[in-house]
Amino acid sequence: QKYNDGDGISNLQLEDLVGLIQNTEKNILLLNQARLQAMEHADKILKEKEALQRKINILETRLSETNAQHKLSSEGNVSDSPLLLEFDVLKEDNILLKEDIEFFKTKLIEIAETEEGIFKLEKERALLDASLRELESRFIAAQANMMKLGPRDAWWEKVEKLEDLLETTANQVEHAAVILDHNHDLQDRLDNLEASLQAANISKFSCSLVDLLQQKVKLVEDRFQACNSEMHSQIELYEHSIVEFHDTLSKLIEESEKRSLENFTGNMPSELWSKISLLIDGWLLEKKIAYNDASMLREMVRKRDSRLREAYLSYRGTENRDVMDSFLKMALPGTSSGLHIAHIAAEMAPVAKVGGLADVISGLGKALQKKGHLVEIILPKYDCMQVDQVSNLKVLDVLVQSYFEGNMFNNKIWTGTVEGLPVYFIEPQHPAMFFSRAQYYGEHDDFKRFAYFSRAALELLYQSGKKVDIIHCHDWQTAFVAPLYWDVYANLGFNSARICFTCHNFEYQGTAPARDLAWCGLDVEHLDRPDRMRDNSHGRINAVKGAIVYSNIVTTVSPTYALEVRSEGGRGLQDTLKVHSRKFLGILNGIDTDTWNPSTDRYLKVQYNAKDLQGKAANKAALREQLNLASAYPSQPLVGCITRLVAQKGVHLIRHAIYKTAELGGQFVLLGSSPVPEIQREFEGIADHFQNNNNIRLILKYDDALSHCIYAASDMFIVPSIFEPCGLTQMIAMRYGSVPIVRKTGGLNDSVFDFDDETIPMEVRNGFTFVKADEQGLSSAMERAFNCYTRKPEVWKQLVQKDMTIDFSWDTSASQYEDIYQKAVARARAVA
Numbered sequence: 001q002k003y004n005d006g007d008g009i010s011n012l013q014l015e016d017l018v019g020l021i022q023n024t025e026k027n028i029l030l031l032n033q034a035r036l037q038a039m040e041h042a043d044k045i046l047k048e049k050e051a052l053q054r055k056i057n058i059l060e061t062r063l064s065e066t067n068a069q070h071k072l073s074s075e076g077n078v079s080d081s082p083l084l085l086e087f088d089v090l091k092e093d094n095i096l097l098k099e100d101i102e103f104f105k106t107k108l109i110e111i112a113e114t115e116e117g118i119f120k121l122e123k124e125r126a127l128l129d130a131s132l133r134e135l136e137s138r139f140i141a142a143q144a145n146m147m148k149l150g151p152r153d154a155w156w157e158k159v160e161k162l163e164d165l166l167e168t169t170a171n172q173v174e175h176a177a178v179i180l181d182h183n184h185d186l187q188d189r190l191d192n193l194e195a196s197l198q199a200a201n202i203s204k205f206s207c208s209l210v211d212l213l214q215q216k217v218k219l220v221e222d223r224f225q226a227c228n229s230e231m232h233s234q235i236e237l238y239e240h241s242i243v244e245f246h247d248t249l250s251k252l253i254e255e256s257e258k259r260s261l262e263n264f265t266g267n268m269p270s271e272l273w274s275k276i277s278l279l280i281d282g283w284l285l286e287k288k289i290a291y292n293d294a295s296m297l298r299e300m301v302r303k304r305d306s307r308l309r310e311a312y313l314s315y316r317g318t319e320n321r322d323v324m325d326s327f328l329k330m331a332l333p334g335t336s337s338g339l340h341i342a343h344i345a346a347e348m349a350p351v352a353k354v355g356g357l358a359d360v361i362s363g364l365g366k367a368l369q370k371k372g373h374l375v376e377i378i379l380p381k382y383d384c385m386q387v388d389q390v391s392n393l394k395v396l397d398v399l400v401q402s403y404f405e406g407n408m409f410n411n412k413i414w415t416g417t418v419e420g421l422p423v424y425f426i427e428p429q430h431p432a433m434f435f436s437r438a439q440y441y442g443e444h445d446d447f448k449r450f451a452y453f454s455r456a457a458l459e460l461l462y463q464s465g466k467k468v469d470i471i472h473c474h475d476w477q478t479a480f481v482a483p484l485y486w487d488v489y490a491n492l493g494f495n496s497a498r499i500c501f502t503c504h505n506f507e508y509q510g511t512a513p514a515r516d517l518a519w520c521g522l523d524v525e526h527l528d529r530p531d532r533m534r535d536n537s538h539g540r541i542n543a544v545k546g547a548i549v550y551s552n553i554v555t556t557v558s559p560t561y562a563l564e565v566r567s568e569g570g571r572g573l574q575d576t577l578k579v580h581s582r583k584f585l586g587i588l589n590g591i592d593t594d595t596w597n598p599s600t601d602r603y604l605k606v607q608y609n610a611k612d613l614q615g616k617a618a619n620k621a622a623l624r625e626q627l628n629l630a631s632a633y634p635s636q637p638l639v640g641c642i643t644r645l646v647a648q649k650g651v652h653l654i655r656h657a658i659y660k661t662a663e664l665g666g667q668f669v670l671l672g673s674s675p676v677p678e679i680q681r682e683f684e685g686i687a688d689h690f691q692n693n694n695n696i697r698l699i700l701k702y703d704d705a706l707s708h709c710i711y712a713a714s715d716m717f718i719v720p721s722i723f724e725p726c727g728l729t730q731m732i733a734m735r736y737g738s739v740p741i742v743r744k745t746g747g748l749n750d751s752v753f754d755f756d757d758e759t760i761p762m763e764v765r766n767g768f769t770f771v772k773a774d775e776q777g778l779s780s781a782m783e784r785a786f787n788c789y790t791r792k793p794e795v796w797k798q799l800v801q802k803d804m805t806i807d808f809s810w811d812t813s814a815s816q817y818e819d820i821y822q823k824a825v826a827r828a829r830a831v832a
Contacts, residue, residue, distance in 0.1 A: 476510025
């Protein structure tokens with residue numbers, strides 16, 4: 001009830017706040033009207049200034065003529081005294097008139113300065129308008145954050161930014177008022193001008209001119225005074241609105257504080273639980289707390305115990321010792337149905353990303369964490385990783401020793417959170433500087449580098465005393481974990497976990513001479529056997545084969561790919577997979593729907609969704625402008641392709657797709673590069689060939705921001721892979737409303753179903769497919785897609801909207817992993 005009451009008060013205040021913003025918008029509208037009037041007055045003043053200047057020029061001309069006549073009269077020795085007298089009077093009049101002209105020039109300068117003041121005021125008004133818009137956007141963001149009840153320190157940071165914005169806006173208002181006050185002396189200037197005109201002894205022929213000038217000046221005075229008064233009143237209203245906004249926001253902050261202290265944990269961000277988990281593990285590794293205490297505290301983290309949350313927030317900013325003492329006081333034994341899962345991998349997005357593996361680690365980890373499991377990631381600490389993507393990165397006051405090449409080597413352990421997940425980074429203190437090479441892969445000693453890392457990662461888990469349920473290793477780089485765990489660490493009593501191994505691409509298997517296994521402490525004679533780690537083809541050691549044999553669970557990244565690798569797609573391991581088929585299955589990867597979301601994507605010019613596709617058209621126009629593509633026909637179809645240019649991706653079919661798109665009258669954009677020099681040069685040649693064609697663009701590099709724009713702008717998306725274990729680009733493309741054209745292989749076959757295949761239910765069909773990896777098959781699929789796009793626009797729109805609503809999130813995949821994890825753990829506990 002208390003929570004509901006607090007929410008009601010906040011909602012009421014939010015409604016008041018929205019009302020204030022609406023009133024402020026009305027005030028801005030009035031300011032705009034005043035601005036327009038001021039501009040009209042300024043135009044009239046300029047015209048009057050020009051008229052005055054013309055009349056002054058006429059007076060100066062007359063003065064010159066009079067001086068000339070006087071000079072001629074003097075030279076002619078005119079002796080008529082009345083005429084001389086008249087000339088003397090005229091001379092005096094001319095002198096007075098000259099002084100008047102100078103006076104008028106001065107006043108014209110003052111009027112020009114007044115005009116400049118008006119323009120400055122207009123600029124200030126524009127700044128106020130922009131500030132209000134920014135204030136509104138900040139308020140909306142603050143409102144969303146308050147509803148999510150994020151961490152209190154993040155809330156305070158946003159509030160402080162809002163307060164800074166309010167202070168800046170107030171200063172701008174004060175500055176505008178100063179400018180208005182500065183122009184108050186215009187009345188005094190005009191009065192002085194009028195008095196000067198009345199006191200001047202001007203000749204009769206200029207009296208009418210002076211009267212006219214007085215009328216013009218009076219008119220300028222009246223107009224400016226009216227504009228000045230109106231601007232003052234609007235700014236006062238705006239100042240009043242800001243004060244009301246600040247007061248209401250302060251009350252809202254207080255109410256949010258109360259709500260954040262309520263005893264519930266449903267909205268507690270995963271990142272803070274990860275910080276607490278890392279804190280506890282750091283204390284244990286540094287031997288500041290006992291193993292039993294650490295186990296109890298981990299159980300509390302698993303159960304999202306609100307006492308830990310409140311203690312952590314209460315002691316924020318104090319010494320770690322105070323937090324630790326508070327935690328130990330509340331540590332009580334408990335049980336949990338959640339699993340403790342440790343991923344050991346070579347990549348993780350966005351901190352260390354090369355390919356799809358990185359996306360899987362972060363995406364699957366976050367999905368499992370949301371399901372209530374304790375998930376940890378162990379990575380190498382690369383010198384080239386994106387450290388700005390790691391929150392609270394710090395090194396622990398402990399060195400973990402691990403065995404390698406007959407010696408014990410120290411390892412620095414770094415901790416931090418990435419995407420809300422707790423991550424451990426291992427930095428070897430080995431003279432070879434294994435992960436200080438300025439690149440992730442491609443070194444001559446990669447086998448040695450990752451064998452070292454696998455041993456050090458297991459040593460970290462062992463020395464921390466954790467009772468891990470699942471150790472999940474990925475690809476050949478961490479395949480060593482499986483045999484190391486069962487042949488080395490299980491004998492040391494570290495045997496609570498079950499091993500899951502995922503091979504993301506059987507093209508890469510990690511082979512080396514058998515003797516190299518001894519580096520990480522494995523028994524070469526014991527493992528160099530056909531039924532264990534000896535490669536099936538050439539007699540070397542095969543790391544992936546060892547993981548298949550020694551793991552409790554073996555997965556790959558799609559059901560179709562799991563079938564393909566049991567035949568030629570297994571690259572020599574098909575027989576091993578058949579032997580171990582009972583523990584082998586394919587689970588289709590998901591995508592991070594938070595990162596890939598067209599309705600919130602910060603890289604897009606216009607955000608959009610399936611119900612409102614106007615934004616997609618706007619992004620298409622923006623990309624055309626950015627890449628200098630033709631834009632005369634907005635409906636001209638745009639085909640996108642984002643890929644690594646390697647043989648696996650079907651480079652000959654990508655090349656054909658470029659020319660076929662040109663033949664069909666479409667536009668084509670390719671983003672990607674090749675590590676193979678010959679392929680890179682070939683596509684550079686294609687780019688040169690189409691250099692002057694405003695319908696084809698090849699960007700031969702990878703650009704993350706541009707990739708988002710291409711997904712959003714393209715109508716179709718080409719993925720003609722020779723083989724594709726899973727593939728993420730076709731899922732991302734559909735998420736952004738780009739219809740995929742793919743070859744039926746691997747994960748493409750599990751996620752894209754042909755629009756014209758009548759054997760498939762209509763609600764499932766979502767793209768265009770072809771079977772044979774040849775140009776004829778691709779051409780047929782492209783022609784069918786282009787025909788549907790151009791001849792059936794309403795049908796195409798429905799297809800786009802359907803694709804955008806398909807759920808490719810990690811939730812379904814994570815549930816499948818959760819199921820096989822729990823079965824493996826249950827079997828282990830039954831045996832124990």
